Amino acid sequence: MAATIKMVAERAGVSVATVSKYINGGNVYEENRERIQKAIEELDYKINEVARSLKTNKTYTIGVLAATIQSSFITSIISKIQYTLLQHGYSTIIADYQENKKLEKKQLDVLLMRHVDGIILFPEENEEEIVRFIKEQNVPIVMVDNMVEGIPCDAILTDNMGGVYTAVEELIKRSHRRIGMITGPEQMYTSRERMKGYCRACEDYFVEVVPELIRYGNYDIESGYRCFMELMELANPPTAVVAGNYYMAIGALQAINEKGIRIPEQLSFIAYDHMEFAGIMTPKISTVSQPLGNIGQVAAERIVQRIKGNMENYPQVDRLKTSLNLTGSVNSL
Structure with a gap:
């Protein structure tokens, strides 16, 4: 016998009206959402998506558009997006355009043809045209990990500026003055931040910013x-380096291993980003960690908020706090 909405309500301990609303x-x-979702899964209740769409004029699907899903950084965020959206009654369509701009537009067209209720975008460089096009379709959009200014x-986002600040501050407090910084494209928002x-x-601690x-x-x-x-080929190379992201x-x-540089005896090193293997490397790599799960949850909740017509504080830019995890790759001079 197929499960009914009444059976779901009884299992969850709520009214049929509450299940219908969910x-x-x-x-x-x-707490009711969690109980209802658990009951739906346990009873294998099948929601009539066609009837629901006809009733609400919504598809209850969210498109996620990203350049790649090969990155553990992105997949961790998407996983939390999917989980959170599920709690709100939405499914997710993931569109990966493999860093190909022509494919990106095709993937976006597919999402729009599927009549997604909103789009969560992981923007790369030069995304102004794509973002404007989405907005012209009157489809709610939330950007993750980057933003298109203007x-x-x-x-x-994460607090990109604050995250790097704490890393450089720690190195300065350990008497480093020549601190190298390797980061992404100069015109990209996250790089600039x-x-x-x-x-x-550097300015707060009266350390000269050396362009080289x-x-x-x-x-x-x-x-x-x-x-x-x-950096290592400079006549006076840095004593510490901060890497702008995982890759x-x-x-x-790779270069450190190739040159036989000993970390941290000869060079202190901090990576900005989630690094899967940071904890098992020798020495363990110090990182500026980003709250990946929190990023995904907030992105999902924000898109649902906009779909429901709640435009409070629009446009809202959230900068989530990072944390500096010091291990064996940082030394004092």
Whole structure:
């Protein structure tokens, strides 16, 4: 016998009206949402998506558009997005365009043809056209981990400036004065924010900002390797280096191994980003960690809020706090 909405209500200990409200995306207390979702899963209750869509004129689907899903950083966030949306009665369509701009537009068209109720975008460089196009379709959009300046949109970011500031501050307190910074494209918002943190920490502690110690790459392994090598080839190389993201850190670590540099005896090293293997490397790599689960949860809740017509504080930019995890890769001079 197929499960009914009444059976779900009885299992969850709520009224049929509350279950119906949950299924149709209405506001339901968190503890009731969890009980209802658990009952739906236990009873294998099948929601009539067609009937629900006809009743509400919504598809209860959210599109997630990202350049790649090969990154553990992005997949961790998407996993939390999916889980949180499920609690609100929404399913997720993930569109990966493999860092191909032409494919990005095609994937976006697919999402729009599926009549998604909203889009969560992980923007790369030069995304102004895509963002404007989405807004022209009157589809709510939330950006994650980056933002397109000049276009009013909700964005969920980490405190890029504050995260790098704390890393550089720690190095300065350990008597480092020549601190290298390798980061992403100079025109990208996250890169500029991280560089602001670097420069502000230096200025606050009266450390000269030396242009030759700053290298811009593409947030990838290859440019991380290249930028680090360029720093080490200086007549007076840095005594410490901060890598702007996971991939640049991997590239830098490849160069460190190739050159036989001992961490932290010869060089202190901090990576900005979640690094899966930081804790098992020798020595363990110090990191500026981002709250990946929290990023995903806030992004999902924000898109649901906008879909329901709640435009309070629009456009809202959330900058979530990072944490500095010091391990064996930082030394005092």
